[in-house]
Amino acid sequence: MLLCIDTGNTNTVFSIWDGARFRAHWRIATDHRRTADEYFVWLQSLISIQKFDLNIDACIISATAPRVVFNLRVLCNRYFDTRPLVVGKPDCLLPHEPRVEPGVIVGPDRIVNTTAAFDRHGGNLIVVDFGTATTFDVADDDGAYVGGVIAPGVNLSLEALHMGAASLPHVDVTMPPKVIGTNTVNCIQSGIFWGYIGLVSGVVDKIRDERGREMKVIATGGLAPLFDQGFDQFDAIEDDLTMHGLRLIHDFNKENSDG
Ligand SMILES: Nc1ncnc2c1ncn2[C@@H]1O[C@H](COP(=O)(O)OP(=O)(O)OP(=O)(O)O)[C@@H](O)[C@H]1O
Ligand SMILES: CC(C)(CO)[C@@H](O)C(=O)NCCC(=O)O
Numbered sequence: 123m124l125l126c127i128d129t130g131n132t133n134t135v136f137s138i139w140d141g142a143r144f145r146a147h148w149r150i151a152t153d154h155r156r157t158a159d160e161y162f163v164w165l166q167s168l169i170s171i172q173k174f175d176l177n178i179d180a181c182i183i184s185a186t187a188p189r190v191v192f193n194l195r196v197l198c199n200r201y202f203d204t205r206p207l208v209v210g211k212p213d214c215l216l217p218h219e220p221r222v223e224p225g226v227i228v229g230p231d232r233i234v235n236t237t238a239a240f241d242r243h244g245g246n247l248i249v250v251d252f253g254t255a256t257t258f259d260v261a262d263d264d265g266a267y268v269g270g271v272i273a274p275g276v277n278l279s280l281e282a283l284h285m286g287a288a289s290l291p292h293v294d295v296t297m298p299p300k301v302i303g304t305n306t307v308n309c310i311q312s313g314i315f316w317g318y319i320g321l322v323s324g325v326v327d328k329i330r331d332e333r334g335r336e337m338k339v340i341a342t343g344g345l346a347p348l349f350d351q352g353f354d355q356f357d358a359i360e361d362d363l364t365m366h367g368l369r370l371i372h373d374f375n376k377e378n379s380d381g
């Protein structure tokens with residue numbers, strides 16, 4: 123079985139691929155201080171709840187928070203007796219090298235997203251990921267990552283508003299009943315919801331203009347279904363996109379590396 127680990131700045135998701143399907147997705151807050159032993163105890167208890175035999179013989183990691191990689195490597199070595207592939211490290215082959223300025227380190231989640239979306243939808247597309255940051259990842263005709271856009275994430279924006287303005291409460295993101303709010307909570311929800319709809323549609327239009335062609339738009343991340351309610355331009359919503367990409371990159375390495 124393959125263990126896929128996607129570490130974002132806020133959450134880390136562990137998924138188990140049994141060769142035919144994902145058997146489990148488990149989520150834990152990202153914390154670089156968490157040790158290999160802590161991860162393993164946590165994983166063991168989830169495995170025992172779900173009652174299946176865990177037989178991990180390969181691991182792949184995408185980490186946007188580089189400091190967590192050390193403890194995740196120890197987890198893979200010590201408890202699963204395997205050397206993990208880490209997306210972005212030189213020994214992890216990619217189906218398509220990103221085409222960006224020399225020396226730029228592209229977030230591994232963005233490369234994984236474009237790899238997955240290209241596999242499912244073909245080239246020339248935009249992946250919108252509603253994570254800690256709201257990112258737009260552009261894949262060229264051949265599937266290579268060629269750049270994108272980084273905006274503050276929805277939850278970060280909400281948090282910033284609450285932190286910076288004494289009278290503004292923390293609110294949950296949702297689609298408000300009307301655009302013009304008649305109470306503080308609805309006003310904030312409207313600003314966030316319609317503000318992000320405007321941001322996404324504006325950025326998508328600008329990207330299409332700059333490239334001079336139509337492009338598919340694939341949305342992912344926990345908040346994608348919410349924003350789908352106010353936006354008619356998503357061609358697909360895929361909550362497992364990053365995990366699908368990790369699996370593809372693992373298989374690609376298995377087929378193409380000589381080590
Ligand atoms: N239906 C929902 N309504 C509100 N929030 C949701 C819903 N579904 C998921 N979320 C939240 O959406 C947020 C985005 O989740 P996602 O896994 O895409 O990114 P993240 O874990 O916040 O960020 P990162 O991947 O950068 O660590 C999370 O805070 C998650 O709890
Ligand atoms: C943009 C985020 C935070 C999105 O998770 C991550 O991909 C990242 O830290 N990227 C590094 C910079 C870049 O992708 O150009």
Ligand SMILES: [K+]
Pocket residue numbers: 130231251253343364
């Ligand atoms: K993510």
